[in-house]
Amino acid sequence: MKDLYLIGAGGFSTEILHLVEIIQKEKKQWNQVFFIDDNPQIQNTELRGVKVLAGSDFLMTIDSEIDIVITINNVNTREIIINKLKENNKVCFPNLFSPHAIVDYDYIKIGEGNIVMHHVILSTNLEIGSFNIFNSYTGIGHDCKIGDINSFGPRVAISGAVTIGDKNDFGVNSIVLQNKNIGNNNNIWMNTSIMRNLKDGNTYFGIPAKKINL
Numbered sequence: 491m492k493d494l495y496l497i498g499a500g501g502f503s504t505e506i507l508h509l510v511e512i513i514q515k516e517k518k519q520w521n522q523v524f525f526i527d528d529n530p531q532i533q534n535t536e537l538r539g540v541k542v543l544a545g546s547d548f549l550m551t552i553d554s555e556i557d558i559v560i561t562i563n564n565v566n567t568r569e570i571i572i573n574k575l576k577e578n579n580k581v582c583f584p585n586l587f588s589p590h591a592i593v594d595y596d597y598i599k600i601g602e603g604n605i606v607m608h609h610v611i612l613s614t615n616l617e618i619g620s621f622n623i624f625n626s627y628t629g630i631g632h633d634c635k636i637g638d639i640n641s642f643g644p645r646v647a648i649s650g651a652v653t654i655g656d657k658n659d660f661g662v663n664s665i666v667l668q669n670k671n672i673g674n675n676n677n678i679w680m681n682t683s684i685m686r687n688l689k690d691g692n693t694y695f696g697i698p699a700k701k702i703n704l
């Protein structure tokens with residue numbers, strides 16, 4: 491049985507640890523669980539009884555197989571950490587599914603390193619890449635295609651047949667209308683309704699969504 495390392499030891503990380511505890515209670519999957527955080531001030535402390543062991547450089551020295559889950563919501567930080575950890579081929583990135591999520595497991599193609607929190611609905615005929623975070627109560631409608639390293643905040647509603655690229659950050663309660671295409675690297679602020687296709691690299695807010703020039 492492998493050990494599990496949770497990268498990041500912030501507030502959201504404790505939610506992920508709680509999810510891990512629930513999964514372990516149903517069927518033990520991992521031997522020991524540790525946090526990893528690059529902030530030296532919290533190394534050697536504990537969070538919910540779990541040790542913050544070291545910074546991420548430590549993981550590059552491990553030569554036995556380990557599981558890693560990245561619990562950092564910021565898409566750019568997540569990408570940097572993924573690229574670094576992929577250099578160690580002993581590292582595996584399991585998908586973490588809450589037992590309280592509804593997932594059409596028979597009709598989904600999904601990569602690695604995704605987090606699917608409680609009460610998420612991953613509907614039917616989905617293609618999902620890797621390292622996405624689906625926070626609680628988010629719903630993804632039928633026939634959506636989703637790339638890599640996107641963050642979906644709580645209660646995001648993606649309607650059917652939407653295509654989403656990489657590294658988009660959807661704020662809490664945001665909505666995308668059916669059949670729309672969302673590019674890459676967009677910030678969609680909370681409570682925003684996307685009703686048109688989006689290109690790359692912009693920030694949107696409001697109902698209907700307007701581009702914010704920051």
Ligand SMILES: CC(C)(COP(=O)(O)OP(=O)(O)OC[C@H]1O[C@@H](n2cnc3c(N)ncnc32)[C@H](O)[C@@H]1OP(=O)(O)O)[C@@H](O)C(=O)NCCC(=O)NCCS
Pocket residue numbers: 625643644660661662678679680695696702703704
């Ligand atoms: C919270 C949020 C609405 C804006 O917060 P913020 O970054 O503090 O934004 P501010 O109110 O400081 O505004 C930032 C800039 O946008 C501008 N702005 C804000 N609302 C605007 C609007 N409707 N139209 C035009 N410009 C606007 C502000 O004037 C400001 O510009 P300035 O820096 O030149 O003064 C946005 O960041 C957001 O939705 N984030 C996601 C939150 C979320 O989902 N959290 C869940 C985590 S689990």
